[in-house]
Amino acid sequence: MELLQEASEWAKTTVEVAIGLRLIDYNNYNLLTCLVRALLPNEPRLHPTQRAKIEQEVVDFVATQITTMPSFLRIPYQIALQGFNWLAVFRYGCWYTRLDANRQQRYTLAWSNSRIRMIRDFVKLIRSCVLLYYLDHPLVTAQLELDQVRSGHGK
Amino acid sequence: MANNPRHKFTTQVLVIGSGAGGAITAATLAEAGYSVLIAEEGPEVDLSGMATHTPRAMQLLYRNGGLSPILGNTNIAFVEGCCVGGSTEINSAFWLHTPPDAVHRWQKIYGVRDLSVEALDLLFKEIEVELGISFLNSDELPPSSARFKYGAEKLGWLIEEVPRAQVTNLGGSAYAPDAKRSMSRTYIPRALRAGARLLSNCHITRLYYRRGRVSHVSGVLKKPTRERNLWDRSQRYYTSNVLIEAEFVFVCGGAIQTPVLLRFSGIKRNIGNNLCIHPMLKVAALFDEPLDSHHTALPIYQVKEFWPDITLGGSVFTPGFLALTLSENWTENQEAMRNWRQMALYYAACRGSNRGTVRVFPLTHEAVVRYRLSRQDQMNLSIGLARLGEVLFAGGARKLYPALQAPSVLNSLAECRMFLEKPIPISAMSLTTVHAFSTCPMGENKALCATDSFGKVYGFENLYIADASLIPDSPGVNPQGTIMALALRNTRHFLEEKGRL
Numbered sequence: 001m002e003l004l005q006e007a008s009e010w011a012k013t014t015v016e017v018a019i020g021l022r023l024i025d026y027n028n029y030n031l032l033t034c035l036v037r038a039l040l041p042n043e044p045r046l047h048p049t050q051r052a053k054i055e056q057e058v059v060d061f062v063a064t065q066i067t068t069m070p071s072f073l074r075i076p077y078q079i080a081l082q083g084f085n086w087l088a089v090f091r092y093g094c095w096y097t098r099l100d101a102n103r104q105q106r107y108t109l110a111w112s113n114s115r116i117r118m119i120r121d122f123v124k125l126i127r128s129c130v131l132l133y134y135l136d137h138p139l140v141t142a143q144l145e146l147d148q149v150r151s152g153h154g155k
Numbered sequence: 156m157a158n159n160p161r162h163k164f165t166t167q168v169l170v171i172g173s174g175a176g177g178a179i180t181a182a183t184l185a186e187a188g189y190s191v192l193i194a195e196e197g198p199e200v201d202l203s204g205m206a207t208h209t210p211r212a213m214q215l216l217y218r219n220g221g222l223s224p225i226l227g228n229t230n231i232a233f234v235e236g237c238c239v240g241g242s243t244e245i246n247s248a249f250w251l252h253t254p255p256d257a258v259h260r261w262q263k264i265y266g267v268r269d270l271s272v273e274a275l276d277l278l279f280k281e282i283e284v285e286l287g288i289s290f291l292n293s294d295e296l297p298p299s300s301a302r303f304k305y306g307a308e309k310l311g312w313l314i315e316e317v318p319r320a321q322v323t324n325l326g327g328s329a330y331a332p333d334a335k336r337s338m339s340r341t342y343i344p345r346a347l348r349a350g351a352r353l354l355s356n357c358h359i360t361r362l363y364y365r366r367g368r369v370s371h372v373s374g375v376l377k378k379p380t381r382e383r384n385l386w387d388r389s390q391r392y393y394t395s396n397v398l399i400e401a402e403f404v405f406v407c408g409g410a411i412q413t414p415v416l417l418r419f420s421g422i423k424r425n426i427g428n429n430l431c432i433h434p435m436l437k438v439a440a441l442f443d444e445p446l447d448s449h450h451t452a453l454p455i456y457q458v459k460e461f462w463p464d465i466t467l468g469g470s471v472f473t474p475g476f477l478a479l480t481l482s483e484n485w486t487e488n489q490e491a492m493r494n495w496r497q498m499a500l501y502y503a504a505c506r507g508s509n510r511g512t513v514r515v516f517p518l519t520h521e522a523v524v525r526y527r528l529s530r531q532d533q534m535n536l537s538i539g540l541a542r543l544g545e546v547l548f549a550g551g552a553r554k555l556y557p558a559l560q561a562p563s564v565l566n567s568l569a570e571c572r573m574f575l576e577k578p579i580p581i582s583a584m585s586l587t588t589v590h591a592f593s594t595c596p597m598g599e600n601k602a603l604c605a606t607d608s609f610g611k612v613y614g615f616e617n618l619y620i621a622d623a624s625l626i627p628d629s630p631g632v633n634p635q636g637t638i639m640a641l642a643l644r645n646t647r648h649f650l651e652e653k654g655r656l
């Protein structure tokens with residue numbers, strides 16, 4: 001009986017993951033990767049492989065943060081993410097995820113400086129997660145300290 | 156009844172939640188000989204070597220990963236713990252006694268009986284021994300606090316050092332959780348030693364009752380699997396239903412989750428209506444010399460000159476937290492990050508004068524928390540920012556970066572003083588709060604209160620509340636001490652009633 005219940009639990013979970021999340025979420029994950037790249041601070045400069053690794057961690061962090069939001073906020077937020085992607089079509093003729101890095105950055109900046117608070121808040125939430133994770137990453141903090149010593153800043 | 160419960164438990168006392176209120180309640184009851192089961196929604200986390208404010212810790216220890224907004228005329232970010240030990244695992248552990256005027260107000264307005272300042276102080280003293288409440292060694296004074304103190308003294312303003320629950324005065328103790336005496340290091344082990352059982356990852360979802368008696372509760376037990384979610388690679392869990400039968404139920408889920416559980420169970424009288432908070436506005440300050448705030452102990456001073464309406468103080472610092480404060484105007488402010496070693500974080504907090512609500516979102520049973528900043532709150536936060544600016548400029552700050560949409564930077568005292576005359580628009584404020592209470596106030600005034608003067612829910616003979624939600628209204632100080640002292644007082648009263656003391 002126990003085993004049966006466990007198996008059905010597992011089957012339910014698998015189906016849910018396969019159908020419920022995959023379609024929207026895979027798309028969102030891609031989008032988040034681009035957004036994180038656009039929002040990641042340039043400084044401190046890290047070795048490219050190191051930066052790429054941390055960037056991946058940041059994307060995972062942001063994705064988890066979105067999933068753990070209360071669902072009455074998470075669902076509108078995930079829809080807004082799609083809107084963010086698709087609205088780029090009106091401006092640039094293609095999805096946000098297909099834009100080059102420069103345009104992605106400009107488009108993101110336009111959203112973060114929007115006059116409408118809800119639109120600003122949309123970017124602000126992801127930016128906050130990106131900044132927090134990136135700048136509190138031990139490797140990044142160590143590099144920040146090193147840069148300060150090198151530049152003679154704050155001695 | 157819960158659907159096909161997989162696990163069934165029977166206990167004399169069920170304590171729901173293991174935070175400041177729950178832990179001390181469980182320990183006191185277990186030591187008095189009761190069989191106690193603690194059901195905690197969050198996981199049991201080994202905190203050794205983990206700084207509790209890092210992003211990883213946020214995902215492990217904080218509810219909703221730290222993203223719990225309070226909705227209203229401006230969004231307020233609310234943070235609470237969801238792990239064994241509750242918010243005491245992630246807090247700064249500052250320890251303040253209940254102000255006498257708050258006690259008198261609670262007696263007068265809410266009709267709280269048999270509550271005296273003297274009796275509370277005795278309970279505080281007892282808890283202080285267990286928590287190792289102490290002051291910082293003077294040689295460990297963080298430079299950011301030294302500047303703050305210097306500024307306040309130059310202005311002749313009242314400033315006080317706040318003691319903390321700490322093991323020893325280790326350098327950088329704020330960042331070494333081993334040095335903090337949270338519930339998982341004090342009252343929970345005490346409860347377990349006295350025979351209590353702890354069920355972590357167990358979310359109690361509903362209370363079942365008949366004729367004023369809770370017969371059992373149902374919940375969900377989460378067990379981590381080896382699988383990861385596809386979307387965010389976070390931990391996946393098996394879930395199974397639990398059913399717990401108990402003679403007495405103590406709900407200690409905190410000011411937000413306690414009303415959620417009670418309201419969802421159909422218990423609504425004066426529950427979730429009276430939410431009080433301490434809204435807080437953060438400010439980053441730039442000084443001439445390096446302060447290295449990320450390596451120092453927690454800032455320990457509070458300016459009390461404008462208390463009880465306004466409190467000024469220092470805040471936890473990491474480069475990430477600094478960036479969060481600057482992020483309101485990141486495009487303009489990101490340059491300031493270059494001087495991060497010369498910066499420190501401070502806050503102006505006010506005693507919220509309005510009342511908010513906690514409701515249950517129909518489909519998902521999550522908390523919907525609302526609080527509208529009142530005109531008084533707006534004034535107090537504006538004055539608070541002006542006064543904080545005065546202290547910091549007097550203490551040698553060069554520039555201030557408030558968490559406001561505009562202005563993004565304050566370069567002089569005159570710019571700060573402007574807020575004394577012209578309040579900051581509410582929509583421009585980016586606020587946080589870590590203090591919430593009063594959603595199930597206690598007292599004999601049945602028109603206002605959800606429980607009697609000792610936390611017993613009106614209309615029930617075996618249902619009690621013992622957490623932040625009981626505090627009748629805002630104490631105006633950091634609340635952990637008040638929560639614990641009231642929980643101890645009420646549990647002792649329970650034991651007395653049952654002839655166990």
Ligand SMILES: Cc1cc2nc3c(=O)[nH]c(=O)nc-3n(C[C@H](O)[C@H](O)[C@H](O)COP(=O)(O)OP(=O)(O)OC[C@H]3O[C@@H](n4cnc5c(N)ncnc54)[C@H](O)[C@@H]3O)c2cc1C
Pocket residue numbers: 171172173174175176177194195196197234235236237238239240241242243245246247248249250251357358359360407408409410412413416589590591621622623624632633634635636638
């Ligand atoms: C970042 C931060 C800093 C703070 N700093 C200070 C400070 O320096 N000094 C101070 O005095 N106060 C401080 N506070 C506030 C203080 O920590 C809280 O007010 C206090 O811990 C609240 O105690 P509580 O028992 O009401 O709730 P909590 O301590 O939050 O505990 C509630 C517990 O119940 C669990 N729970 C909730 N619902 C359920 C359910 N349905 N089933 C099972 N379990 C459930 C939760 O997971 C949680 O673990 C701070 C808070 C935070 C978040």
